[in-house]
Amino acid sequence: LSITPPASAAITSTGYSRDVAITPDGRRVGYIGGNGTALFVRALDETEPIRIDDVGMPHHPFISPDGLWIGFLDGASWLKRVPITGGPVETVCRVVGVGVTATWTTPEEIVIDMAGGLFRVEASGGEPELVADAFDSPRLRDGSYLAAAERLLVTSLSSDGSARIGALDLATGEVQLLDIEGGRPQHLSSGHLLFQRDDSLRVVPFDPETLSPTGPEVVIDEPILFTPFGRRLAYDIAEDGTLVYFPAGPELG
Numbered sequence: 001l002s003i004t005p006p007a008s009a010a011i012t013s014t015g016y017s018r019d020v021a022i023t024p025d026g027r028r029v030g031y032i033g034g035n036g037t038a039l040f041v042r043a044l045d046e047t048e049p050i051r052i053d054d055v056g057m058p059h060h061p062f063i064s065p066d067g068l069w070i071g072f073l074d075g076a077s078w079l080k081r082v083p084i085t086g087g088p089v090e091t092v093c094r095v096v097g098v099g100v101t102a103t104w105t106t107p108e109e110i111v112i113d114m115a116g117g118l119f120r121v122e123a124s125g126g127e128p129e130l131v132a133d134a135f136d137s138p139r140l141r142d143g144s145y146l147a148a149a150e151r152l153l154v155t156s157l158s159s160d161g162s163a164r165i166g167a168l169d170l171a172t173g174e175v176q177l178l179d180i181e182g183g184r185p186q187h188l189s190s191g192h193l194l195f196q197r198d199d200s201l202r203v204v205p206f207d208p209e210t211l212s213p214t215g216p217e218v219v220i221d222e223p224i225l226f227t228p229f230g231r232r233l234a235y236d237i238a239e240d241g242t243l244v245y246f247p248a249g250p251e252l253g
Contacts, residue, residue, distance in 0.1 A: 155183030
């Protein structure tokens with residue numbers, strides 16, 4: 001399915017983060033538009049998206065596990081959220097650094113990857129609490145919550161720059177490194193793990209109890225945009241495996 005928004009809701013890609021998100025049930029897609037000044041949310045069974053204004057300079061949209069909220073970064077300083085159907089914008093907390101990302105663990109909690117390390121914060125707003133220090137080795141980045149194991153799947157960066165997938169216990173801070181090279185892991189309800197290695201997107205059968213692959217990797221052969229500044233593939237995926245992405249090629253805006 002190819003989605004071409006009307007000119008009034010054209011897609012904007014900042015080139016730093018993925019700038020697109022999909023609800024866990026795969027029914028709605030959120031993206032940046034309005035020349036980087038608005039959020040848009042479109043139900044896949046409808047033709048017109050909802051425009052959400054008063055969001056500053058949004059980027060890196062991400063959606064809550066219950067599909068009710070869309071979180072986003074406003075410029076380089078703020079993490080905010082807004083009801084996915086529109087409404088008042090709420091400030092979650094201040095953020096620091098370049099290349100900040102965030103993800104929900106539960107509807108009540110968000111984990112942020114920013115300068116200083118990984119932090120957790122109440123989704124309704126509060127002071128971020130350090131979970132993993134950026135000066136520890138390995139450096140932990142990104143994150144997606146694996147509810148079945150009560151772990152945060154993370155990108156583990158070693159001092160030589162190589163990346164492996166890890167599983168972080170948010171209660172104890174202990175990290176288990178998995179036998180998978182790559183980063184940006186996301187677990188799917190089909191029993192697979194999606195992840196990025198260099199500029200390719202891959203999927204592997206995965207056991208959430210043993211935290212180990214159970215079969216061979218497969219490269220997803222789709223022309224996904226590789227962001228020039230953030231060095232990330234511009235995609236997101238729903239729990240049922242519905243993949244949404246910006247295609248590689250001409251600039252989106």
